[in-house]
Amino acid sequence: MKKLISLALALLMVLSMIPASAEATYTEAPYWADKGLPPVAERLPLEPMVEDAAYLEIGTYGGELKRAADTGNWGNGKPIEEGLFRFKTDGTVEPNVAKKAEPNADYTVWTIYLREGMKWSDGVPFTAEDCVWFYNAVCLNKVDGKGVRDCHKDAETKNPAKVEKVDDYTFTVTFETPKYNFPADLTVDLKWHYAPKHIFEKMVQAVIDGDTETALAEGNAICGGSFVDVGKMGKELLYYFWNYPGVPTLNPYVLSTEAGKNNIKGEYYEYVRNPYYWKVDANGQQLPYIDKITGLTVSNVDQQLMLLLDGTVDFQTVAMEDIPTVLESKTKINIYQWGTTGWGDTGSQLHFNLNVDDANLKALFNNKDFRQGMSICVDREEVAGIYSGGWCLPGQAAPQIGALGYSEEWANQWIEYDVNKAKTLFEQAGLVMGSDNFYDFADGTDFVLNIVSVADNGAADTYKILEPYFRAAGIKCTFKDSDRGNIDNDLMANAVQCMLSPVTGIGDVSIALKPNAMIPGKATNVAWYGTMKKENATGDLLKLIELYEQLAKTGDAAARQDLELQMLKLHQENQWTLAYVQSDLQYWAVNDRIKNFPDGAVASDIYRDLGIAHCQCWFIKE
């Protein structure tokens, strides 16, 4: 009996010594059979990430995902991008490439833990050295054309953080003052925080040393390219790295190195599965399921739609009016609805430049009565009917249902149609009715609202709908649309007075995480605040900027949310921009053979748009 107990104990001890990862059984795609790769368990990290969201079905391997686009770049990058952390649709951040992140007691040091045994797509181990080197060599020296992002800048001093290696799978990010929301900020600003040092070390060092010839030779050798400019090469290979063959990644798919399939600016290209991809499904199958993503370069969205209809392309966003055509096609196509984050439909947004140079206009635009008058002088019911053919409802520039800050009161603020009240408000704002039945400034000078927009975005049509209402209320308008590049130039020169269907529409998933369109000074192409910064802001605008600054110094989640709500309240009280029609949803038309495409997600840049659909989990069922 004693012997039996001893034997059982010994067996238990032996079993307990076997690493946890070996207990799991992993399987791989048949695609990798006879390719001479190490066993799948050796290719995966010790603790692979498991994709087990409730909506996911266990898939089967094989096939190709067919897409078409008029431009590669982010359209290819976002769906396959792998940041250290990633957003979930509920707005929270979860570990992704990183296993976890821990702050110290005062939030000045963040320790990032990586997954042991993880490898680049070329099989070389991915370690903390790749993350630390990327920051210290690439970001600090601006070799990727971007430099140090806001997430790495100290909240108060704006000095760059220190990034140091602890061991192969741990590194720290140290700030002078507390950085409370680093993982989320990192996910918005920088996303990946790594680059394959074993590939780029020589090239980057040559760039830093000013040895252009060596840098170009190294860079061109890596991707088989013919770059002639170091700056362009650095940005392309280290920032848009997924667009170049021969650059190892952690993404589920990497650009093919095969001639004729390796140029995203060519007619056709392929992204093939990464043999060392580090995610598995709930059954231990190494992801992705689909073998490759094929890309056709087309000239415009109409061609994408045509190819979707004949089955050459598997998925595509479509406009509401195209949905009947899609559903009637011979190919079986399903429509998935995603939420959007804009405050009212961008096509109907009217932005007044609150920092415009002209003193009369500046005083007028900053007057709340004027903005309210401009809002209520329009019959939204009629506008929404004409504008969207009845698909969209009347609305105001306000957060959508479910978003932080939403209230029915705000959503319906200033949306009644009352021309007489509008005229009273214009007069309260200092305008005087002239003999021509149009309002003038009190000093007798003509008031003309010069509205601009970007050509080909439908603004000219929207203007035709709105202008009669403005005219009837006594507001004389002009309209001019021009190329987007020109509008951007004008915005940077503060030469825009008022913009319809702006370059950057107001609204996003979170005012704290993506403040560009909502906090003055955060971007160069937002029409309602133009070139306004803290130095020239006053009143509630200054208060808004100060609240945002306070947010960066606030760690407590409840206090942060309170600050966000205060900022949104300021937007509600002032209604600095107007919208006349509610936002439309985003509609994805997806071939029926594609499974695991999520319904009800939210389209947002910080969620990486299509990236939140996790294409590594899609599979094909004919």
Added chain:
Amino acid sequence: MLSYIGKRILMFIPTLIIISFLIFFIIQLPPGDYVTSYVAAMAAEGEIFTAEQIADLRVQFGLDDPWFIQYFNWVKGIVTEGDFGYSFEYGRDVWDVIMDRLYLTLAVSFIILIFQYGVSLPIGIYCANHQYSAGDYVLSFFGFIGTATPNFLLAIIIMYYIYVKTGNVYLGLFSTEMLQNGMRWEYVPEFLGRCAIPLIVIGTSGTCGIIRTVRAQMLDEQARQYTLCARAKGCSEWTITYKYCLRAALNPVVSGLAGSLRTIFSGSTVSAIVMNLAIQGPVLLAALKSQDMYLAGTIVLIQAVLVLVGTLLSDIALAWLDPRIRFAERS
């Protein structure tokens, strides 16, 4: 003749200098530059640039210099090193970018050119020989379709018709399978089918002009006394038509070849975009839109050179074709 050709070639130099200057000046005219287009394009995909990053980009691309300095540097590179500059968009030498699509462009353009002349000349001759017959009207009608209908619209109509009939959209010259596996014999029928669409759409756009010119010229020549004399001397109709009349009737057609060289290099732009053809025209349009100035400037400059060369070649061909011109030159 040789000294005439020499003089014409020497005249190319000041002409090209003026043309290159005008090209560069016009490309620079719209407000903004490549950086604004680039920043706008990236912003549309969610990437935000700070003012400092934008300034860095201008320095990187040399756009912080005045435009005439940029022009001087560009021309200097072309003359001294044969360097046409580099494309901001592609990050590569302009010449490499042009070469990427050159062979396909030349192939497509030559096929279309052969189609245009191969179809138009016989029709023009037939219509002249059978003036006001049913055949004249019917063939003229078809010859007019390409000119009467905008090319892009004709392309859309044909593609729609094919989609309704077959359920397939024929965009581009190559199917996904061809692009994946390279050209194989089994793909040839489909490839020829795909070629037929641009051939009809772009090819028919030029047939009307040639048909009407040849027809009118032929009728003119047939009414001349030398034709009457030849007929009286018992020459066959074939000899009268093809040896005498056609030779004289071809003069305006040959002089029209000057413009064809430029078209062969760039291909049709709007139709190529509609039909998603990977030829030079769409590259030029994209370069002009994004103010990728060295790429756009080089393509337009090459087109200008080809017009000059084409005009010279036309003159030489006319002299060879028409003895009267040679005699006039000698006298």
